[in-house]
Amino acid sequence: MSDRKIPEKSVIAAEVLSNEKIAGGIIKMTVAAPQFAEEAQPGQFCNLYPAADRLILPRPVSICDAEKESGTLTFVYAVVGAGTEEFSKLKSGQSLRVSSPLGKGFRMPSGTGQKAVLIGGGVGTAPMLFLAKELKKRNIHCTAVTGFRREPFLSQELKAAGARVITTTDLPSPDYFLGTVVDCMEINEISGDCYFACGPRPMLAAVFDYVQKRGQDVQVSLEERMGCGYGACVGCVCDIREKDKDGREQIQRRKVCKDGPVFMGSEVIWS
Ligand SMILES: Cc1cc2nc3c(=O)[nH]c(=O)nc-3n(C[C@H](O)[C@H](O)[C@H](O)COP(=O)(O)OP(=O)(O)OC[C@H]3O[C@@H](n4cnc5c(N)ncnc54)[C@H](O)[C@@H]3O)c2cc1C
Ligand code: FES
Structure with missing residues (x-):
């Protein structure tokens, strides 16, 4: 683990190194983000920020790969709406605002x-x-x-x-x-x-x-709809089954972006 401390939810303008179609409607994008690559853990996600003013909310996307040696993060995303459509048009050399790795992996x-x-x-x-x-x-x-x-x-x-x-x-x-x-x-x-x-x-x-x-x-790993992506709103809240200190089961409202996105299957209320 690096001794460099990344402030939670810091956002950088990362250079896009590649952004290529790998299947129908599916794009693999690699960006330069050495500090984030160092810190990333499997199961975490990053907020990717569209540049268009009308797209206010960031788009959460899982970290598909993080290479410390090359200082890169890779994302694989489906083009489903305006935000991912915008990302799909990015060319190598352009920049994209990317948050530090978020959530518990x-x-x-x-x-x-x-x-x-x-x-x-x-x-x-x-x-x-x-x-x-x-x-x-x-x-x-x-x-x-x-x-x-x-x-x-x-x-x-x-x-x-x-x-x-x-x-x-x-x-x-x-x-x-x-x-x-x-x-x-x-x-x-x-x-x-x-x-x-x-x-x-x-x-x-x-x-x-x-x-x-x-x-x-x-x-x-739950991929709920999110608002802020870092715990500041309640856009991603869901019911999670937990045990109190006496071993009694109770239902808690948890933020998927901050307390998750990874939970045990036995903690999730499935129906
Ligand atoms: C923790 C997390 C990790 C994610 N990782 C990935 C990933 O690795 N690759 C990837 O392709 N997508 C991932 N997603 C989903 C991704 O965030 C959305 O597809 C994206 O925000 C859509 O943005 P948009 O502007 O293109 O589409 P919008 O216009 O916002 O939505 C277009 C359509 O996609 C649906 N949609 C949007 N967000 C979600 C969501 N979270 N779950 C289900 N349906 C949704 C909408 O209901 C709508 O039908 C992840 C989501 C979360 C919460
Ligand atoms: S998306 Fe805002 S608190 Fe989770």
Whole structure:
């Protein structure tokens, strides 16, 4: 860990180094942000700020990769609206306002030699790459189960990070499993010592159901709609199940941007 202290929610004008389409409507963007790359943890996100005045709110995007050596952060985003449309037009050499890494990321397993299962749905696969790289450094073996409606992405990068990768899609293909990530995990009897998931909420709920039946839990990254992204509004509040000091269960209102976005599946109120 660096001894340089980054003020919480500091924002820099980062140089865009590349911003390329990697699948239909999906862009991979790398920016120069050496201090943030040093501090970033898997499961954290950055606020990306559109330049257009009418787009007031920042857009939260997960850190897909952070390389200390090159001082870069990489994001993978779907073009879904005005903000991401604006980002998709950025050329190398232009700048983008990027916040310091935000939120609480994935908790790393303490032991080594364990088996981890990483489950990503669509752009929820993005944070799994940074996570797989960090787990590999800890000698933890990763199986990544990634699900896409159509064209998969990040499979090669996950393999290069040492993960065994199983890809599912909604379209029949000889190369991929046809069905949901949970169907795939059931049929292939995929299990591990620890589980991490990011993707659409119904997928996260199904993954929690899968691991719960095995008496296990899963760290889930929730991608709620957000306002400020750093705890100053209540745009992202959700109910979280917690135990008090006497072990009694209680429901607390928690800010996904600050207290999360990663929670245990058993803490989330799914229905
Ligand atoms: C912690 C976190 C991490 C995220 N990481 C990524 C990522 O790595 N890659 C990525 O592509 N996206 C990610 N998102 C979602 C991303 O923030 C939104 O897609 C983006 O803000 C949309 O901005 P826009 O201006 O293009 O679209 P808008 O005009 O704001 O919205 C366009 C459409 O997208 C939907 N939408 C917007 N935000 C969300 C959201 N949070 N969840 C579900 N639907 C949404 C809207 O309902 C609307 O239908 C993340 C969100 C959070 C909260
Ligand atoms: S988005 Fe403002 S408090 Fe979470």
